[in-house]
Amino acid sequence: MMNWKTIFNPFGRFDERILLCVGILFFIVLIPLCFWTGTYFSSIFRLAHPQNIDVKNIILHNVISFVSAILVLYGLGLLFYRKTRIIDIANTVLLSQIPLITILPLEKVFYIKKVGERVVAYQNHPTGAFPFFDFIVMIFIILITLGALIYSFILLYNGFRTAANIKKWQQITIFCLVSFLTILICQTFNN
Amino acid sequence: MKLPILCPSCDHTLNVSQMKCPDCATEVNGNYELPVLLKLSREEQDFILNFFLSSGSIKEMAKQAELSYPTMRNKMDDLIEKVKQHKK
Numbered sequence: 001m002m003n004w005k006t007i008f009n010p011f012g013r014f015d016e017r018i019l020l021c022v023g024i025l026f027f028i029v030l031i032p033l034c035f036w037t038g039t040y041f042s043s044i045f046r047l048a049h050p051q052n053i054d055v056k057n058i059i060l061h062n063v064i065s066f067v068s069a070i071l072v073l074y075g076l077g078l079l080f081y082r083k084t085r086i087i088d089i090a091n092t093v094l095l096s097q098i099p100l101i102t103i104l105p106l107e108k109v110f111y112i113k114k115v116g117e118r119v120v121a122y123q124n125h126p127t128g129a130f131p132f133f134d135f136i137v138m139i140f141i142i143l144i145t146l147g148a149l150i151y152s153f154i155l156l157y158n159g160f161r162t163a164a165n166i167k168k169w170q171q172i173t174i175f176c177l178v179s180f181l182t183i184l185i186c187q188t189f190n191n
Numbered sequence: 192m193k194l195p196i197l198c199p200s201c202d203h204t205l206n207v208s209q210m211k212c213p214d215c216a217t218e219v220n221g222n223y224e225l226p227v228l229l230k231l232s233r234e235e236q237d238f239i240l241n242f243f244l245s246s247g248s249i250k251e252m253a254k255q256a257e258l259s260y261p262t263m264r265n266k267m268d269d270l271i272e273k274v275k276q277h278k279k
Binding site for chain 2: 085
């Protein structure tokens with residue numbers, strides 16, 4: 001039975017092969033989604049919006065982003081706990097990006113783009129009535145995106161915690177720092 | 192009846208001071224330390240028993256408890272650490 005604990009930490013309950021299948025499935029779905037929206041993952045948690053990009057480059061950039069995160073976190077996991085398995089780390093990285101993959105189609109919703117433009121236009125030239133409805137829609141979209149991002153971080157943290165059996169606050173701090181640095185370095189070189 | 196392992200007053204591990212033969216009622220008095228496994232909580236003892244009954248397979252235990260392998264392995268490692276502490 002699904003409960004809050006399972007939703008926020010599926011790694012604690014489900015078999016690693018099932019999780020890996022789900023993760024790979026979403027990664028495969030991500031390729032056409034990126035092509036459709038004209039985006040790619042320059043690192044985990046970071047979407048890039050290039051002018052032009054082909055499928056081959058989308059796959060390459062996405063693979064680099066995911067694989068680099070898996071390798072770095074696997075190395076860190078081994079440092080903390082020698083029984084850390086790469087499959088658990090791969091599941092952590094793959095599944096943590098699912099919320100972001102799920103909201104990726106929002107990029108293509110024309111109405112959302114227009115809403116944002118209208119609110120920004122009013123902010124620059126406040127003439128006429130305040131676009132209250134557009135503002136509400138924009139806030140709603142921001143909340144959805146923020147929620148997905150927070151959920152992604154929770155999945156990454158819980159997955160790594162389960163895979164590397166970390167408990168001490170020092171380990172948690174190092175994990176946060178290493179993850180943040182990996183994301184920064186990856187998006188710098190994977191552009 | 193549940194075997195008390197901690198002192199209700201100061202939480203220190205209890206020792207055995209008396210044993211009795213249920214057949215002839217002979218009583219033995221002394222100050223014996225509890226075996227390491229008996230110093231663990233009831234749940235932890237059950238965990239070890241389940242591990243033994245599943246032929247030492249963490250994977251099998253995880254399946255039975257509907258948990259993932261790493262979760263069960265982490266529980267096991269935490270318990271190993273606790274047993275090591277008791278053995279010191």
